[in-house]
Amino acid sequence: MEARTTLNELGLPYGRKSQTIAPPKVGFSRRDHLRGLIDADGSVGFTSKGFPFISLTTASGAIVSYLSDYGRNTTGVARKPKRNTRDDVYNVLYMR
Numbered sequence: 643m644e645a646r647t648t649l650n651e652l653g654l655p656y657g658r659k660s661q662t663i664a665p666p667k668v669g670f671s672r673r674d675h676l677r678g679l680i681d682a683d684g685s686v687g688f689t690s691k692g693f694p695f696i697s698l699t700t701a702s703g704a705i706v707s708y709l710s711d712y713g714r715n716t717t718g719v720a721r722k723p724k725r726n727t728r729d730d731v732y733n734v735l736y737m738r
Contacts, residue, residue: 664704
């Protein structure tokens with residue numbers, strides 16, 4: 643219970659999190675946090691033509707904004723993903 647309470651105090655909500663999860667409210671490593679999100683809910687690989695890609699699927703608008711800001715600051719490429727109509731989730735993709 644102590645670990646659960648600590649995680650909640652750091653910004654991880656109780657219950658279903660898919661739409662409400664957001665970056666931590668305390669100091670943290672942005673790079674490591676995104677690596678964990680992509681490891682859990684994304685993909686890293688190569689296309690059939692050999693181009694590298696990174697993708698993330700999430701229902702959280704806060705996570706999409708966070709990834710898009712990080713991607714723009716790191717690569718100079720701006721993304722403004724929209725929810726897809728079938729699943730109502732975001733699919734963010736960076737290639738090359």
